Amino acid sequence: MSHESRTTQPRLAKALEQLVQLRGYTGPPKDFWPRYLEAMQQLTAADHGVLLVRNADQPWRRMLDWPVDSTPSRMLTAFFTHLNEVADRAAREGGLMVPLEAKAGPAAGNFVVACRLDLSQAQKEECVVAALLSEMNEPDAREALLRLRLAGHAPESYQLNLATRQARADVEKFAAALDLALAVNVEKHFLAAALAFCNGVATRFYGDRVSLGWLEGGYIRLRAISRTEKFDRQMAAARALEVAMEEALDQDEEVVWPPPEGATAISRDHQQFAEDQKVGHVGSLPLRTDNKPVAMVTCERQGAPFSLTELQQLRLACDLVTPRLADLQRRDRWFGARWATTAREQCAKLIGPEHTWAKLLALLVAVLLGLLFFLRVPYRVEGNFLLRSDELAHLTAPFDGYIDQVLVRPGDAISEGAPLLRLKTSELELEESFALADLNRYQREAEKARAARSLAEMRISEAMSDQARARLEMVRYRISQAVIKAPFAGVIVEGDPRERLGAPVKAADVLFRLARIDTLYVEAEVNERDVHEILGRSTGDIAFVSQPKRKYPVHITTVEPAAVPKNEANVFLVRCAVESGPQPWWRPGMSGVCKFNVEKRTLFWILTHRTVDFLRLKLWW
Numbered sequence: 001m002s003h004e005s006r007t008t009q010p011r012l013a014k015a016l017e018q019l020v021q022l023r024g025y026t027g028p029p030k031d032f033w034p035r036y037l038e039a040m041q042q043l044t045a046a047d048h049g050v051l052l053v054r055n056a057d058q059p060w061r062r063m064l065d066w067p068v069d070s071t072p073s074r075m076l077t078a079f080f081t082h083l084n085e086v087a088d089r090a091a092r093e094g095g096l097m098v099p100l101e102a103k104a105g106p107a108a109g110n111f112v113v114a115c116r117l118d119l120s121q122a123q124k125e126e127c128v129v130a131a132l133l134s135e136m137n138e139p140d141a142r143e144a145l146l147r148l149r150l151a152g153h154a155p156e157s158y159q160l161n162l163a164t165r166q167a168r169a170d171v172e173k174f175a176a177a178l179d180l181a182l183a184v185n186v187e188k189h190f191l192a193a194a195l196a197f198c199n200g201v202a203t204r205f206y207g208d209r210v211s212l213g214w215l216e217g218g219y220i221r222l223r224a225i226s227r228t229e230k231f232d233r234q235m236a237a238a239r240a241l242e243v244a245m246e247e248a249l250d251q252d253e254e255v256v257w258p259p260p261e262g263a264t265a266i267s268r269d270h271q272q273f274a275e276d277q278k279v280g281h282v283g284s285l286p287l288r289t290d291n292k293p294v295a296m297v298t299c300e301r302q303g304a305p306f307s308l309t310e311l312q313q314l315r316l317a318c319d320l321v322t323p324r325l326a327d328l329q330r331r332d333r334w335f336g337a338r339w340a341t342t343a344r345e346q347c348a349k350l351i352g353p354e355h356t357w358a359k360l361l362a363l364l365v366a367v368l369l370g371l372l373f374f375l376r377v378p379y380r381v382e383g384n385f386l387l388r389s390d391e392l393a394h395l396t397a398p399f400d401g402y403i404d405q406v407l408v409r410p411g412d413a414i415s416e417g418a419p420l421l422r423l424k425t426s427e428l429e430l431e432e433s434f435a436l437a438d439l440n441r442y443q444r445e446a447e448k449a450r451a452a453r454s455l456a457e458m459r460i461s462e463a464m465s466d467q468a469r470a471r472l473e474m475v476r477y478r479i480s481q482a483v484i485k486a487p488f489a490g491v492i493v494e495g496d497p498r499e500r501l502g503a504p505v506k507a508a509d510v511l512f513r514l515a516r517i518d519t520l521y522v523e524a525e526v527n528e529r530d531v532h533e534i535l536g537r538s539t540g541d542i543a544f545v546s547q548p549k550r551k552y553p554v555h556i557t558t559v560e561p562a563a564v565p566k567n568e569a570n571v572f573l574v575r576c577a578v579e580s581g582p583q584p585w586w587r588p589g590m591s592g593v594c595k596f597n598v599e600k601r602t603l604f605w606i607l608t609h610r611t612v613d614f615l616r617l618k619l620w621w
Contacts, residue, residue, distance in 0.1 A: 011045070014042060015039050015040075016043075018035065019039050022035060022039065022154050023158065024161060026161065032155075032158055033063070034064065036155065037064060037066035040066075043148070043151060044113065044133065045136070045144065046133055046144070047076075047132045047133065048067070048070050048079065048131070049129065050062055050064070050083065050129070051063045051064040051065075052087045053126070053128075054087075054125065054126050055125055060084050062083075075134060078100055079112060079132045082098075082112065083130060086114045087114060087128045090115060094115070095114065096113070096114055097111055098111065098112050109135075111133040111138070111144075112133070113131050113133060113145040114128055114129065114130040115128070115130075117129060117155050118152060118153055118156050127155070131144070177317040180200040180204065181320040181321050183196045183200045184324050188328075189332055190328035190332040191223065193325055193328050194224035197212060197297075198224050198226035198297075199226050199227060200317075201297065201299060202226040202227065205301075205313070205314060206303065207226065207301045208301045208302055209225065209299075209300045209301075210225070210226040210297065210298070210299050213241070213242055213245040213298070215249065219242075220295075220296055221242070222241060222242055240273045243273070244270045244273040244284060245298055246296075247267070247269040247270065248270075248284035248285075248286060248298075249286065249293050252286060252293050253265055254283065254284065254286070254315070255267050255270055255283070256270075256282070256284075256306055257274055257281070260305075270282050277300070279300045279302065281300070281301050281303075282299070283298070283299045283314075284297070284299075285297050287322040287325070288322060289322055289323070294322070294326060295325070347359075351363070372602065372603045372604040375602065376601060377602075378597065378598075378600055379601040379605075379606055380595040380597055380598060381530040381595065383525050383526040383596075384524070384593060385523060385524040385525065385593070386522075386523050387521075387522060387586055387587065387588050387591075388521055388523045389519055389520055390521065391488065391490075391516040392493075392513060392514070392515045392588075393487055393490075393513070393515075394513055395420065395486075395487075395495075396507070396509055396511060397423070397509045397511060399423075400504070400506050400507055401428075401482070401504070402502055402504050402505070403421065403424075403501055403505060404425075404482075404502075405421065405501075406421050406496075407420055407421060408421075410493065410495065411493075411587070412492050413489075413491050414486045414489065414491065414492060415486065416487070416489045418485065418486045419484070420484045420511075420512055421483075421497060421511055421512070422482060422484075423482040423483075428475050428479045429479065431475045432472060432479065435468055439465055439468040439469050439472055442467075446461035446462045448461075449461055484511065488516060490514045490515050491515055491587055491588070493587070493589065494512065495511050495513055497512075515588040517586065518582065520586055521578075522542060522554055522575070523574070523575055523576075524542075524594045525564075525566065525571040525573060526596075527569060528570040528571065529613065533596075533598045534556065534596045535559070537556065540553070540554050540555075540556070540594055540597055541594070541595055542578075542595075545590075545591055546590065546592075548592075552578055552579075552583075553579045554577060554594070556574055556576050556596070557575050557577050559572060559573075576594070
């Protein structure tokens with residue numbers, strides 16, 4: 001293809017039109033530079049164009065090639081080989097044109113033209129655009145360089161245009177944020193300020209509904225909704241909104257649904273809320289105090305999605321109003337919190353406004369230390385106790401037999417002589433009949449032998465009669481013992497044969513344990529490390545596990561002289577008598593806590609004597 005065909009007037013006009021459009025281009029830089037390189041290629045009739053960038057003392061980086069799908073060739077390889085050297089000279093000289101390689105014939109050759117791009121002063125990087133020209137004579141190559149340098153100001157115009165638009169957007173953002181902050185600052189109560197903030201956001205950002213949720217007790221609580229003075233937090237919509245707010249709170253970042261391109265925030269709850277409420281666009285932003293999220297604001301609208309500028313404005317507004325809202329929220333608290341604040345202010349008047357809590361804490365520590373070392377309070381030795389009885393009867397089966405009736409159950413109070421259990425006597429009654437029949441028969445035989453004057457047979461019959469009489473008395477004795485009776489008044493503490501009705505029992509099998517309750521006493525267990533404290537003492541109190549609110553005074557009667565191992569420790573058994581006597585509801589085996597009065601000791605000794613004794617044993621040598 002000839003040079004004249006590549007530099008026709010339509011191509012040049014199109015390139016100039018593109019440059020004019022790029023000067024006022026408002027798109028992002030990623031779209032500007034490909035269009036710029038395309039215009040440069042058309043303006044210079046280049047085969048390939050490259051955009052190179054470097055920082056100070058750094059090598060050049062190829063940021064963009066045009067066209068991106070160039071076919072590899074020997075000429076293109078040579079172009080890339082000399083690219084860094086050409087870029088260095090162009091950055092120093094502003095622009096240059098160098099032949100790529102000599103070619104036969106005086107009319108045409110291959111050239112490289114490069115130009116330094118003038119960017120804004122804020123740009124710290126150097127930028128060079130280079131183009132490969134093939135089959136072109138030297139005058140045309142110089143003209144291409146001139147066009148390239150004339151068009152080198154387009155990126156600077158683009159950057160200035162972006163900076164102007166950014167400055168205008170910043171002014172608008174500040175103006176909107178200040179208007180919102182002014183509306184919030186004039187309010188004196190938290191709810192009113194929150195409602196003013198929601199209304200302002202809804203008005204300025206064309207939101208259909210704006211809601212504010214505050215962090216309370218680890219959860220977001222909905223506090224205000226735009227253009228709504230009262231609402232029910234128990235509604236499904238309010239609960240779903242709080243869930244969406246908590247989703248953004250947990251991530252501590254802005255959540256927008258539908259999510260913009262490149263967004264990494266999770267928006268599952270926002271999507272569910274938008275679908276349930278038929279909302280087109282939802283955005284939640286955190287309100288932070290001391291870099292910690294304390295509240296969330298959620299905007300809903302059906303129209304256009306939230307733009308980046310709107311999100312920036314809303315973020316700035318949130319940062320401005322958060323201190324005021326947080327201050328009002330602290331003031332509009334329940335009376336206890338307000339009293340705490342008032343107490344701090346009063347203490348500040350006495351001990352100074354700076355480090356008030358630290359000074360107050362130091363004063364309290366001093367008072368506490370004084371109480372620990374100088375205040376003496378009664379000291380008591382603690383232990384566990386059991387109720388025991390002096391008399392405990394084990395009621396056993398009098399003979400082998402079968403259980404017929406059980407008349408009592410464990411825990412029943414029994415009077416003396418009351419029947420407890422009955423054994424079956426049917427077999428004994430048959431044995432009684434047999435024994436009575438044998439007795440009558442032997443008596444008749446003895447009488448018959450006496451009438452016949454047969455002395456030997458009479459003696460034998462009388463002996464057999466005595467044997468039958470003894471067996472009859474034994475059977476009648478067992479029948480009389482078939483009913484087990486209480487030997488004294490007491491309480492059944494063990495044994496429940498009701499589940500064994502009709503079951504056989506053997507003689508001496510324990511059926512019941514009967515304990516007297518009028519002779520109950522307290523058996524306390526005192527650890528050997530404390531037993532020396534109660535020697536010579538006599539009074540104390542007990543409290544049952546079943547009735548801890550009731551206390552009963554006791555006095556010590558005896559202390560066992562030998563220790564008993566129990567639960568990996570040695571204890572001494574202390575027998576105590578209850579001063580008021582046993583209560584009707586007391587039962588043997590009941591347990592509780594006992595405390596014996598010793599003497600007054602300091603609080604410091606009471607709290608530390610265990611540790612001191614432990615260290616004495618461990619550090620003693």
